[in-house]
Amino acid sequence: xxxxxxxxxxxxxxxxxxxxxxxxxxxxxxxxxxxxxxxxxxxxxxxxxxxxxxxxxxxxxxxxxxxxxxxxxxxxxxxxxxxxxxxxxxxxxxxxxxxxxxxxxxxxxxxxxxxxxxxxxxxxxxxxxxxxxxxxxxxxxxxxxxxxxxxxxxxxxxxxxxxxxxxxxxxxxxxxxxxxxxxxxxxxxxxxxxxxxxxxxxxxxxxxxxxxxxxxxxxxxxxxxxxxxxxxxxxxxxxxxxxxxxxxxxxxxxxxxxxxxxxxxxxxxxxxxxxxxxxxxxxxxxxxxxxxxxxxxxxxxxxxxxxxxxxxxxxxxxxxxxxxxxxxxxxxxxxxxxxxxxxxxxxxxxxxxxxxxx
Numbered sequence: 001x002x003x004x005x006x007x008x009x010x011x012x013x014x015x016x017x018x019x020x021x022x023x024x025x026x027x028x029x030x031x032x033x034x035x036x037x038x039x040x041x042x043x044x045x046x047x048x049x050x051x052x053x054x055x056x057x058x059x060x061x062x063x064x065x066x067x068x069x070x071x072x073x074x075x076x077x078x079x080x081x082x083x084x085x086x087x088x089x090x091x092x093x094x095x096x097x098x099x100x101x102x103x104x105x106x107x108x109x110x111x112x113x114x115x116x117x118x119x120x121x122x123x124x125x126x127x128x129x130x131x132x133x134x135x136x137x138x139x140x141x142x143x144x145x146x147x148x149x150x151x152x153x154x155x156x157x158x159x160x161x162x163x164x165x166x167x168x169x170x171x172x173x174x175x176x177x178x179x180x181x182x183x184x185x186x187x188x189x190x191x192x193x194x195x196x197x198x199x200x201x202x203x204x205x206x207x208x209x210x211x212x213x214x215x216x217x218x219x220x221x222x223x224x225x226x227x228x229x230x231x232x233x234x235x236x237x238x239x240x241x242x243x244x245x246x247x248x249x250x251x252x253x254x255x256x257x258x259x260x261x262x263x264x265x266x267x268x269x270x271x272x273x274x275x276x277x278x279x280x281x282x283x284x285x286x287x288x289x290x291x292x293x294x295x296x297x298x299x300x301x302x303x304x305x306x307x308x309x310x311x312x313x314x315x316x317x318x319x320x321x322x323x324x325x326x327x328x329x330x331x332x333x334x335x336x337x338x339x340x341x342x343x344x345x346x347x348x349x350x351x352x353x354x355x356x357x358x
Contacts, residue, residue, distance in 0.1 A: 059282065060220045060312065061197040064131030066140040070168055075122040082114045087163070093120045096165035098152060125165040131221050134160060134196030135188070143169050143177070144185045145196040149344075156297040156343060159207065159223045160200040190256070191344055193278045194291055194299050198223035210275045210315035218313025224277050225313075227295035234271040234349075235318055237302060237338055238262055238325065239357040244337070246348040256346035257301065257339030262325035264306065264334040270316040271300045271340070271353075279308050286337060287328020292316060303337035304329050 073094045080089065086106070090097035101110050103121045112118070126137055134154070138145035151167045160166075168174075177185075199221050201207065207225035211218060218224065237260070244259030262268075274294040281288055288305030306326020316322060327334045340349045 058220050059197070059280075060199055060223075061133035061135035064129065064133075064136070064199065064221070066129075066132050066136045068126075068140045070124045070126040070141070072124045072171070073120070073122050076120040078118045078120050080112045080114055080116040080118060084112065084114075086110050086112055089118065089120075090165055091163075094125060094165070095120050095123075096125055096152070096167055098164070099123070099125075099167050102153065121167075124168045124170055126168055128160045128162060128164040128166060128200050130162050130202070131199040132160065133199050134158075134166075135192055137166065138196065139186060141168055141174060142182060142185055143174055144181075145192050149195055154195060157198075157226050157293075158195040159198045161203045162200055163203055164200070188283050190283070190286075190289075190291065190301050190339065190341075193282065194293075194341065195344060197278065208313075211311075211313050212315055214309065214311040214314055217311040222313070224275055224293065226275050226277070226293035227273065230294045230296040230298045231273045231318070233318070234300070234340065234352050234354075235269070236353055236357045237269050237271050237300075238266055238336055240266075240336075242350075243335060246346075246350065256341075257303075257337055258349050259331075260336045260338060262334045262336050264326055266325040266334070267321045268302055268305060268323040268325055268336055270318055270320045270322050271338075272298075272318045274298075274300070274316055276310045276312055276314045276316060276322075279310055279312055281328070285330045287331075288323060288326065290322055292322075297343040299339075299341040301337070301339035301341070303339075304331055304335055306334075 071094050076093065078089060078093055086097040086100055089112070090100055093100075097110075099121045100106075100118060103119045106112065126141070128137070134145045134148065138148050147169060148166055151169070201223055207223045208218065210225055240261040242258055243261045244255050244257075246255055246258050248254050270292060272292075272294045274292040276290060277293045277299070278289065278291040283289055286303035288303070288308050290302040290305065290308060290310065292300050292302075294300065302323060304326060305323035306328055307324040308322070309324070310316060310322045325334050325336050329337075331337075338349055340347050340352055
């Protein structure tokens with residue numbers, strides 16, 4: 001197996017802690033941050049009855065069960081033998097090939113030479129099996145997927161590969177987690193869905209092409225094939241007054257997007273060409289939620305939809321109608337929560353949308 005394929009195909013996440021997202025539950029800290037739609041006085045998020053049109057389908061991230069059978073190894077050194085690759089060295093030592101490359105500052109295409117002395121980073125490693133997702137792996141160990149993603153520097157397209165070894169928090173660190181941290185490990189946010197929900201693929205396999213219609217959803221055990229390149233331009237998903245701005249909203253709250261006032265049933269349009277990565281209601285605060293991957297690490301999110309008109313794995317074009325606006329989730333009037341993310345980082349949509357909504 002070529003060294004570049006061994007490491008490069010294991011899709012991974014940019015380094016650094018993800019920002020606290022709009023719409024997180026109030027424990028440990030509220031972060032809804034939408035102007036005009038504050039938390040109720042009792043600080044409990046109100047969730048409306050979600051219409052059957054946006055009920056959560058069988059999640060892709062539970063396509064395969066995960067057994068918590070990680071192996072802990074010690075730091076060591078290894079001398080490369082003739083014909084070995086980083087992947088084969090990882091298989092022999094029990095360390096992740098990506099972790100070995102990072103520890104030894106080996107750039108793509110991740111070539112090693114006979115006689116080279118390598119640092120083998122110790123730690124607790126999980127061996128990824130067919131169909132396992134990042135979210136399912138994280139839950140098997142009771143830690144957050146974002147923590148694992150940070151440790152492994154996961155990058156787009158966020159698809160794990162069979163045989164990949166993921167570095168986990170140590171058993172001691174996991175045991176010292178607070179009750180709030182343990183609860184957070186089993187909650188979901190947009191970053192989790194965007195980066196940890198895809199089932200793992202064989203190391204030499206490619207995702208199936210997108211479907212053109214919602215009548216043929218992608219099987220839950222198949223990862224989404226996102227565009228290789230971003231078309232480079234976003235359009236407004238709908239026209240309306242901005243009722244929630246991007247950024248801090250006080251009291252520790254934050255809005256990772258903008259909220260646009262809408263009429264109930266108003267059409268929501270895809271902001272750019274892409275492939276639907278998620279369509280459902282797994283995050284209660286957002287109600288009906290759609291995530292679209294546009295290539296080059298760009299993702300858009302559309303929340304509070306009353307009706308979803310697309311399905312996971314479906315290709316969409318800029319301007320296509322993907323949903324109808326509503327007041328699902330933790331809002332009390334029809335609106336659209338809209339986000340643009342560059343890899344894992346939410347950015348202010350107003351910096352990337354045209355000045356005029358027309």
